[in-house]
Amino acid sequence: MEIAIVDYKGGNVQSVLFALERLGVQATLTADHEVLRRADKVLFPGEGEAASAMQELRAQGLHELLPTLTQPFLGICLGMQLLGRHTEEGGGTDMLGILPFDVVRFAAAGPEHKIPHMGWNNLQQLSSPLFEGLRAEDYVYFVHSYYAPVGNYTIAEAAYPAPFSAAVQHRNFYAVQFHTEKSGPVGTRILENFIRL
Amino acid sequence: MLTKRIIPCLDIKDGRTVKGVQFEGLRDAGDPVALAARYAREGADELVFLDITATNQKRATLVALVREVARELDIPFTVGGGIGAVADVEALLLNGADKVSINSAALARPELINELAARFGSQAIVVAADARYHAADGWQVYTRAGTHNTGRNAVDWCREAADRGAGEILLTSMSNDGTKDGFALDITGAVSRAVPIPVIASGGAGSKQDFTNVFQQARADAGLAASIFHFGEIGIRELKEHLRQDGIPVRL
Numbered sequence: 486m487e488i489a490i491v492d493y494k495g496g497n498v499q500s501v502l503f504a505l506e507r508l509g510v511q512a513t514l515t516a517d518h519e520v521l522r523r524a525d526k527v528l529f530p531g532e533g534e535a536a537s538a539m540q541e542l543r544a545q546g547l548h549e550l551l552p553t554l555t556q557p558f559l560g561i562c563l564g565m566q567l568l569g570r571h572t573e574e575g576g577g578t579d580m581l582g583i584l585p586f587d588v589v590r591f592a593a594a595g596p597e598h599k600i601p602h603m604g605w606n607n608l609q610q611l612s613s614p615l616f617e618g619l620r621a622e623d624y625v626y627f628v629h630s631y632y633a634p635v636g637n638y639t640i641a642e643a644a645y646p647a648p649f650s651a652a653v654q655h656r657n658f659y660a661v662q663f664h665t666e667k668s669g670p671v672g673t674r675i676l677e678n679f680i681r682l
Numbered sequence: 683m684l685t686k687r688i689i690p691c692l693d694i695k696d697g698r699t700v701k702g703v704q705f706e707g708l709r710d711a712g713d714p715v716a717l718a719a720r721y722a723r724e725g726a727d728e729l730v731f732l733d734i735t736a737t738n739q740k741r742a743t744l745v746a747l748v749r750e751v752a753r754e755l756d757i758p759f760t761v762g763g764g765i766g767a768v769a770d771v772e773a774l775l776l777n778g779a780d781k782v783s784i785n786s787a788a789l790a791r792p793e794l795i796n797e798l799a800a801r802f803g804s805q806a807i808v809v810a811a812d813a814r815y816h817a818a819d820g821w822q823v824y825t826r827a828g829t830h831n832t833g834r835n836a837v838d839w840c841r842e843a844a845d846r847g848a849g850e851i852l853l854t855s856m857s858n859d860g861t862k863d864g865f866a867l868d869i870t871g872a873v874s875r876a877v878p879i880p881v882i883a884s885g886g887a888g889s890k891q892d893f894t895n896v897f898q899q900a901r902a903d904a905g906l907a908a909s910i911f912h913f914g915e916i917g918i919r920e921l922k923e924h925l926r927q928d929g930i931p932v933r934l
Contacts, residue, residue, distance in 0.1 A: 604903065
C-alpha cells in the first residue's frame with residue numbers, strides 16, 4: 486500500500502511518520518502531484534497557523550490538486566481546518582473549501598476554559614467506520630484555539646464547553662481535529678481504521 | 683469534557699534518566715525511552731523531559747533522545763532545560779517533540795517568546811517559570827536553574843509570557859519543590875486566574891490529595907511531579923482513580 490503524506494511545511498510530521506511506522510506502514514512525505522494522485526491513501530497533518538499553510542499550499546499548486554483527489558484522505562488538526570471554506574484566524578483566510586464549514590475561534594476564555602483547548606477530551610456521537618472498535622467516551626488529545634462548528638458533515642463531536650466538530654467527512658475526505666498520532670491506543674486504532682478503509 | 687492532566691517529569695543528563703529512579707521490573711531505570719513508555723502505559727497524559735546536560739554535546743544528544751522517544755511514544759511530550767536558540771527549538775520540534783519549554787532565555791530576552799510562537803505556533807511553546815516566595819516581596823521568578831533572582835513578580839511575568847504568545851505556563855514553586863507538602867496553591871491559583879492559557883502546577887506533590895487540591899482550589903490544568911512517580915510512591919492509575927472519586931475529570 487502506498488501512503489503519501491502531503492508535504493507543505495505544515496508543522497511536525499515526524500510524529501505521524503513514527504505512528505505509521507509503529508503500525509508497520511511505510512509512508513512517503515511528498516508535494517509531488519503525481520505521487521499524491523497515485524497513492525492509495527493520503528494523510529494531511531498540520532500544525533501552526535492557517536494563512537501561512539494556505540500560502541505554501543498555493544505556492545505548490547496543492548490548493549487545486551487536493552480537492553480533486555479520490556482516494557481515502559485524512560486531515561489531522563490544522564489539516565482538518567484547512568478543508569473548510571474560511572477561518573477567522575489571522576484576520577481571516579480563505580481555505581480549500583472541500584467541506585462547507587467556517588472555522589471560528591473559541592469564545593473568550595474563563596478560568597475553566599483556557600485557550601488553546603489543550604489536553605484529552607472525550608468523543609461523542611461517533612458515526613463513521615473511522616471509529617470502529619472505539620468505546621463511546623474514549624479520550625483523544627486535542628491542541629487548538631479554533632474549531633469547526635457541528636454540521637451534517639460531523640462524524641464525531643467533543644465539547645469545550647459547547648459541542649464542536651471533533652471529526653468530519655465528505656466523500657473520501659475524512660478529517661479529525663485531534664492528534665491521532667498522540668492519542669495513545671485510541672488514536673492508533675483510528676489510524677488503523679483509516680488505513681483499512 | 684476536557685480532563686485534568688497528570689504529567690511525570692524525567693530529568694535527563696547526557697541522554698540518561700537521573701535522580702535515582704526505582705521501578706520494579708524496569709531493567710534499565712536510566713533508559714528514558716523505557717521509562718517514558720512505562721508511564722504512557724500506566725496512563726500518564728503527557729511527559730516532560732528536563733535536560734540538565736551542560737556539555738557542548740547537549741544539543742546532539744537531546745535531539746537524538748527526542749527522536750527515540752517520539753518513535754516509541756504515542757502521547758505528547760515537552761522538552762526543556764537550557765533551551766534558547768531558535769535553531770535548537772526547531773531541531774527538537776522537527777524530530778518529534780510536541781512542545782519545547784523555555785525559561786532563562788525567555789526572561790533574558792522576552793521577545794524570544796513572540797518569535798518562537800510566530801514561527802512554530804503557540805501550541806508548541808511552553809514558558810517555564812520557577813518561583814520562590816519571599817516574605818517581603820512575594821513570589822519572585824528565578825532563572826539559571828533557580829540560582830538567580832530576576833526580581834520579577836511571578837504573576838506579572840506569566841501574564842507577559844501569555845501576552846507574548848506562550849501556549850502554556852509550567853509554574854514550579856521552588857519553595858515547595860522537594861517538600862512533599864503539596865503544591866503552592868496560592869501562586870498557582872493567582873497565575874491560573876491571571877492568564878487565559880493552561881497552567882501546569884509543579885513542585886511539592888507528596889500525596890494524591892495534593893493533586894485534588896491543586897485542581898479544585900488552584901484551578902491548575904495539569905499537575906507535574908517527578909520523585910513520587912519515579913519511586914513508585916503513587917501509581918498514576920491509582921492517582922487518577924482517587925481524582926475521579928473526588929469528582930475531577932480524568933482520562934482513565
